[in-house]
Amino acid sequence: MRYGSIDQKSQGGEELYRMIFDHSMDGIILADPGDYGKILSANPAACRMLGWTEEELVGKECDAISDLQEPTLSALLDERTHSGSARAQLTYRRKDGTTFPGEVSMTFFTDSNGEPRTVAIIRDITDLKQAEGVLLESENRYKAIFDNSLDGIFVTIPDGIILAANPAACQMFGMTEEELISAGRNGTVDTSDPRLNSVLDERARTGRFKGELNHRRKDGTIFPSEISSILFKDENGLTKGVMVIRDISERKKAEKTLQESEERFRSAFDDSAVAMALVGPDVRISRVNDAFCQMLGFEKSKIEGRTFLDFTYPDDIEPSLLAHKAVITGEKPFLWIEKRYIRKDGQVIWCDVSSSPVLDSKGCPIYTVAHIQDITERKRAEDTLAFERSQLLSIFDGMDDAVYVADPYTYEVLYANKAMKERLGVEFVGGSCYREFQRRSSPCDFCTNPMILKERDKPYQWEYYNPTVNRYFMIMDRIIKWPDGRDVRFEIAKDITARKKAEEALRESEAKYRNLFETVQEALYIEQLIYDEPGNVVDWIFEDFNPAGFELLGLKDIGEAKGKRGSEVLGCEVASFYLPMIEMARQSSKAVTFQYRSPYVDKQFLTSYIVSGDRLVSTHVDITELKKIEAALRESEERLRLLGDNLPDSAVYQYAHEPDGSVRFLYFSAGIEKLNGIKVSDVLRDPSTLHRQIPPDYFERLVEAEARSVSELSDFNMETPMHLPDGQVKWMRLHSRPRRLPDGRTIWDGVQTDVTELKRAEEQLHETELSCKVAEAVESERQRLFDVLETLPVMICLLTSDHHIAFANRSFREKFGESGGRHCYEHCFGSTLPCEFCESYQVLETGQPHNWEVTTPDGSVIDIYSFPFTDVDGSPMILKMDIDITERKQAEEKLRDSEEKYRNIVETANEIILITDKESAITYVNKKMVDMLGYTLEEFIGRPIWSFISEECKPVVKMKLEKRVQGISESYELKLIRKDGSSLWTFLNAKPLFDKEGKYMGAMSMLTDITKRKEAEEALSIIETARKKEIHHRIKNNLQVISSLLDLQAEQFRDRDNIKDSEVLEAFRESQDRVVSMALIHEELYKGDGFETLNFSPYIKELVENLFQTYRLGDIDISLNIDLEENVFFDMDTAVPLGMIVNELVSNSLKHAFIGRDKGEIRIELHREEFTELESENCKSTNFTLTVSDNGVGIPDNLDIEDLGSLGMQLVVSLIDQMNGELEMKRNNGTEFTMKFTVTEKDNLAQVGLKSQENG
Known part of the structure; x- marks a missing residue:
């Protein structure tokens, strides 16, 4: 059968329709002609495209698969209604909710029944849209890099003409882009720089150059720069160049500043009155000052170059090495140790050694700076006291019971014997007893200290359960004298846990037994058996029974049964009924179970008897209802x-x-x-x-x-x-x-x-209905074949084995005209022989579909799909579909050209260029990043950025990424980690990337290497740190000297009877306390990592403890209650006056508040006021409240603060005024001073300190 004309009802037409419908690459949908008519059928391609099965699509409105919000859709429907066909691009919606762009061709036709129908041919154009998007993205990416680079970028030609300049270059040279283009190379380069000719020669010879060169700004100033240049050919074959210029003026200045700073440090080290030494990681002394030489009696040349072990006492060598190693490895931030040195004359001296490391830019120690002080006299006094104490402790260590000694006022644990340490499993000497023994944050409410202090000569004995170790103890407490003269708490604790647990287990067992016995529903009896002389059971006595057992007996009073014989309660005849069953239980070694009808009550029972010795336990279950x-x-x-x-x-x-x-x-x-x-x-x-x-x-x-x-x-x-x-x-x-x-x-x-007959009737009915449906479906499918073929937007034809065109659809005829049954090569290309390039006829040999491309004489590119097809008479045929892909090929070519241009710019950039996706995985890096970090390109792509970022920078980057998703671009410093483990400091400029729908897709970052600048800054910081530590150390030592002089001067008055308690002696002590309060600040700053701010809470605690030691008031029990906000940092201008104020007020309370009393309390509180942080344009302020109070005798009502004439109170008022604060005094149950003051970040670093603690 030939296809010059096709019978629409032929079987061949049906097969052709099905072949086209099933194998079409485009989606085909048949629908009602309404505006959004119902879908009647869909081919496999449409189902795959939309994610639905055909059964799911049939019956749906067309608006379920297309975006009705598009104005294009309305225009498309209008065009279809007026002209019978229409074509447009729409957005389609898949089953899972995702969308894709599609090109649709819609046609009206009438089916065999005269019903109007619409055929929609849908082609997924996602690839074409993506190609267009990638092309646009490539152009935008190139422009973003060019416009946002921190370095200047020129696009030039070899003869020095500038074609383009980015904004950074304009800012760097102080010119507009037009002025730079006009100036050219000679107007921007320092032509007197002798390196210029070698730069041009090397680039001409190798095609690239990287090095330093001087450039000239518009105002004539010269600046040093680092340049990177490369030559490339554009799409027209012209040679062009890209030059990246970086201003390195700041780096040159930093190098000069570093040299000057090293000179200042050298002067401070050599002139110090404190012995100092620089010790390397290998324990060799590289440098010492004159004070160190004088202390050991050696010349400087005899010390430098040797290890500090050469001068260390043999027994102290190992601990000295361990302490030095801990500082060098970073295990400890600084070293503080007491050790012995051997002088040149052989004398052994004790020294206090403090040392801190100086690190290089990579964080590795270069050397440690050690400060050494002679403490020989102090150590001798300590040795005498230690001997006396050891005699007493040896007695306690020999005891089996736990023994410990603590200060009853401060709760500090002074001693614990071996038995105590073994029971608790910790070393707690030096800690607080309530914290170490009870794991509490404050003294125990059951503490016996007040009782034993009140009755010092009497021991106090008590029992106590310690939940920390889950043990019970019998405890004896009393007050004894310690070798240093203090009254201390002495406690002996005997472990009585085993006894307590035995008592508790016995109580629990008895309660459990009685509860079970009373609550079970079965009748339970415990009975004492009665035997005759031969040993036979003749009766029993009811010893005990549960409520169910009592109810079964039917008695009114328990006394009628408990303790009485069974024959007496039940009667002799009934009792005799049970005796054989009891005898059976006696003969058995286990429980005996049987059923019986009771002669006592008319019921049936399931009964269990078990005999133990002369006692019987019986259980009776009523089974009458069962x-x-x-x-x-x-x-x-x-x-x-x-x-x-x-x-x-x-x-x-x-x-x-x-x-x-x-x-x-x-x-x-x-x-x-x-x-x-x-x-x-x-x-x-x-x-x-x-x-x-x-x-x-x-x-x-x-x-x-x-x-x-x-x-x-x-x-x-x-x-x-x-x-x-x-x-x-x-x-x-x-x-x-x-x-x-x-x-x-x-x-x-x-x-x-x-149901056999019923099934037969159902099957016959089903077969009849199925035959009718098949006939109707075949007729309908045959008709739809010819309706659809004419509307397909692709060229389709059927070819015979001898190259005749048997059928061609409308698209094919529009391209090539009516075939008239001619050969395909004759009709399409005017040839007399088959085309040599044709591959369609391979399907007749292989029997498999085949896909290939061909370019027509007019330049169009056609994508051809050939399928094997069999006619109704068995003749082999070819179904051929041709798709014009010329536009897609042109888009791909443009994309390749754009990518090549972009790659030349990016790969020659002097900055690291990095692109990440929305999951922070790397999708692109340029060659600069590969060179700088030492990884291969493959090791970068696909890996998350966290693999290359230092640990301390990761929290900052995570915070910045959240802003990137919000569309915020930012610049900040970032430390990367090279493949060899070394660090690379960069300055990052990041910009978010979004798709055309505004969805976040990732970010593009440009990173500039600032490692050399950071190294210079770190070197300056190290020198500044050492200088500040030395200043604080000297101030602290000088203040301690002043304190010691005041103490010595006071000693001269203390032995004179007429002025022993005079105001002169008191004045010396007050002055000494004020000096100590300032010395403590410098000591805290010296020990800490920072030098600008002081952690105020630990400082106040140590200051007040010193005052309590200074003012020991005989037998008066004064407690201290401190409530200070943690991690509050003040600078020196705030911390010094606050420390002196606390010193004056606490000293005043200790001297005057508790006269005539045996105990008292002093309270100190420091809090930030809620919701008081105020920010202005240049500063941030926070309000604080400091309260110092006592419950002593108080200040008389007729005196105000201004009337208190002591120097201390005058000083307090003056310091409050100096801080612009407010002072209020209350007399409720003692005296309370409340100070309110404000710290400002601009003038005080308290807020900075708080932030560092929160982030650290």
Whole structure:
């Protein structure tokens, strides 16, 4: 059959339609002609494209798959209505909610029944749109890099003409882009720089150059720069160059500043009055000052170059090495140790050594700076005191009970013996007793210190449970004298845990037994057996019974039975009834169980007897109702059997599913023998006798339905064929309802019914309906074939084996005209022979589809799909579809050109260029990043950025990434980690990337290497740190000298009777306290890492503890309550006056508040006021409240603060005024001073300190 004309009802047309419909690469949808008509059919390509099955699509409105918000859709529908066909681009929606762009061609036609229809041909143009998007993105990416680079970028030609300049270059040279283009090379380069000619020669020879060169700004100033230049060819073959210029003026200045700073440090080290030494990681002394030489008696040349071990006392060598190693390895931030040195004259001296490391830019120690002070005299006094103390402690260590000694005022643990340490498993000397023993943050509310301090000569004994170690102790506390003269708490604790646990276990066991005995529902009796002389049981006595047992006896008063004989309570005849059963229990070694009807009450019981010695324990369970139920059940089963045996075409059954998974029939009526031809006894014995009649596939369904019925306790319904022994096949309907028994079994009560005749009638009806539907479907599909072929937007034709065109659709005819049955090469290309390039006829040889491309003489690129096809007469044919992909090819070519231009710019950039996706994974890096970090390109792509960022920078980067998602561009410093582990400091400029729909896609970052600048800054910081430490150390030492001088001067007055308690002596002590308060600040700053701010809370605690030591008031018990906000940092201008104020107020309370009293309390509080942080344009302020109070005698009501004439109070008022603060005094139950003041970040670094703590 030839296809010059095609019979629309032919079988060949039907196959052709189905081949086109099923194998089309475009989606084809047949729908009603309404505005958003219902979908009638969809081909496989449309189903794949939209993510729905054809069954899911059929019946849906067209608006379910397209975006109705697009104005294009309305215009498309109008065009289709007026002209009969239309074409446009729309957005389509998949089943999962995602969308894609599509090109649609819509055509009206009328089917064989005269019904109007619409055919929509949909092509997914995602690839084309993506190619356009990538091209645009490439252009934008190039422009973003060019415009946002921190370095200047020129695009030039070799003869020095500047073609383009980025904003950074304009800013760097102080010119506009037009002025730079006009100036050219000679107007921007320092032509007197002798390196210029070598730069140009090297770039001409190798195509690239990197190095330093001087440039000239518009105002004539010269600046040093680092340049990177490369030559490339553009799309027209012209040679061009990219030059990246970086201003390195700041780096040059930093190098000069570093040299000057080193000179200042050298002067401070050599002139110091404190012995100092620089010690390297190898413990060699590289440098010492004159004070160190004088202390050891050696010349400088005899010390430098040797290790500090050469001058260390032998016993101190190992601890000195360990301490030095801890500082060098970074385990400790600084070293503070007491050790012995050997002088040149052989004398051994004790020294206090403090040392801190100086690090290089990579964080590795270069050397340590050590300060050494002679403390020989102090050590001698300490040795004498230690000998006396060791004598006392040796006695305590020999005791088995736990012993410890603590200060009753400060709660500090001074000593714990071996037994104490073993019980608690920790070393707690030096800690607080309530914190170490009880794990509390404040003194215990049950502490015995007040009692033993009140009655010092009497021991106090008490029991205590310690939850920390889960032990009970018998404790003896009392006050004793310590070798240093202090009154201390002495405690001996004996472990009594075993005794306590035994007592508790006994109580719990008795309570558990009695509770069980009283609450069980069975009647329980405990009875004392009575024997005759031969040893036979003749009676018993009721010793005990539970409430259920008492109720069973039917008595009104427990006294009527408890303690009485069984014969007396029950009567001799009833008692004799139980004696044989008791005798059976005696003869058995275990419990004996039996059923009986009681002669005492008309009930049946299940009873258990067990005899132990001469006692009987009996349990009685009433089973009267259970026996009645069993009798009723037997009667009901008999009625069911009679009913089941007489049902027509049915059988009644009972089926059981055991807990172990096994199954069996409990009952089957006689009807099974007529229905299935098997005996009831065989089925009850072996259920597989019936199951074997069910085909395997139906039996699997039966097992699944049975399992579902068991789990859900739902009805079981199923129809299945059964193969009877005589060869018949019958259809049976099984219906049953499950119930679950207490023992875990599931029982089905069901009916099996023969439905064979009903199934036959249903099958005949189904076959008739199916035949009608098939005939209608074939006719409908044949008609749709010819309707769809004409509307397909691709060129389709059918070719015979001898190259004749048997059929061509409208798109093919529009391209090549009517074929008239001619050969394809004749009709399409005017040739007399088959085309040499044609590959379509390969499908006749292979029998497989084939895809290939061809370029037509007019330059169009055609994507061809060829499929094997068989005519109704068996003739082989070829179904060929041609798709014009010229536009896509042109877009791909433009994309390649753009990528090449972008790559030349990026790869020659002097900055690291990095692109990441929305998950922070790297998608692109330039060659600069590969060179700088030492990784290969493959090791970068796909890895998260965290693999290359230092740990301390990761929190900052995470915070910045959140802003990037919000569309915020930022610049900040970032430390990267090279492959060899070394650090690389960069300055990062990041910009977010979004797609055309505004969805965040990732970020592009440009990173500038600032490592040399950071190294210079770190070197300056190291020198500044050492200088500040030295200043604080000197100030602290000088203040300690002043304090010592005041103390010595006061000693001269202390021995004079007439002025021993005079104001002169008091004035010396007050002055000494003020000096100590300032010295403590410098000591804290010296020990800490920072030098600008002081952590105020630890400083105040240490200051007040010193005051308490200074003012020991005999037997007065004064407690200290401190509530200070943690991590509050003040600078010197704030910390010094606040420290002096606290010193004056606490000293005043210790001297005057508790006169005539035996105890008291001093309270100190410091808090930030809520919601008081105020920010202005240049500063940030925070309000604080400091309160110092006591519960002493108070200040008289007739005196105000201004009337207090002491120097201390005058100083407090003056310091408050100096801080612009407010001072308020209250007299409620003592005296309370409240100071309110404000710290400003611009003038005070308190807020900076707080932030560093929060971030650290």
